[in-house]
Amino acid sequence: MEHILFSIENKVGRITFNRPEVYNAMHQAMRFEILEALDICTEDPDVRAVFITGNGKAFCAGEDLQEVTDPQGPSLNTIIATGYNPIVLKIRSLEKPVVMAVNGVAAGAGANIALAGDVVVATASATFTQAFSKIGLIPDSGGTWTLPRLVGFQRASALMMLSDKITADEAEAMGMIWKVFHDETFLTESLELAETLAQMPTRGLALTKKALNASFDNSFSEQLSLEDTLQTEAGNTADYREGVAAFLEKRKPIFKGA
DSSP: OOSEEEEEETTEEEEEEOOGGGTTOBOHHHHHHHHHHHHHHHHOTTOOEEEEEESSSEEEOOBOHHHHTOTTSOOHHHHIIIIIHHHHHHHHHOSSOEEEEEOSEEETHHHHHHHTSSEEEEETTOEEEOOGGGGTOOOOTTHHHHHHHHHOHHHHHHHHHHOOOEEHHHHHHTTSSSEEEOTTTHHHHHHHHHHHHHTSOHHHHHHHHHHHHHHTTSOHHHHHHHHHHHHHHHHTSHHHHHHHHHHHTTSOOOOOOO
């Protein structure tokens, strides 16, 4: 792959945006490579968690404006329909935990892709900005769905309309992300987090993700019914049996994601 780095190590599929010279801004070829890597992570049983970060000073600066201003380039509709929407849909539907490790600037679509992760962490020097209003566009990549649910309607509205830059500490304080790590230890700690998730009962984590995804549309009674269904499915997994046995035998469990 030309525009991302991809590897599988310790049961973690590692995706690194790799256009540091343009702050990892995305163009069509890069988006297609990300989709290809996510497909591999979906299908490969050896991948039990996914870790996404950026190379250089940015996580992702959003859309590469050279692409949208190119008369021969794809339309905004094509960019969203074939790139950003499939990326965030794959992240949310992937039946494995996805750790977003925001290593620097996360702007526009880059910020909203980050917020689609299951566990979002950032380095202390990272920043988040919606950025769209500065060029007359609306937030995409699921941002108008994700951000209000993370930080509340009023705060999301202000962040999107004013395009204020938010520090990692501010993002943590308002519930936009889970945790901030020091710059010096960021890569090690965030990767350890993904490796920890990869060793957990990942089938149960996938069912938890499914329940969370459904919770925004279900009534309370519908969600209780779904919890019943998914708990029954989780209770029939080998990982559940291993977890109970390990607890009773006072030993560390060995989960296999099945």
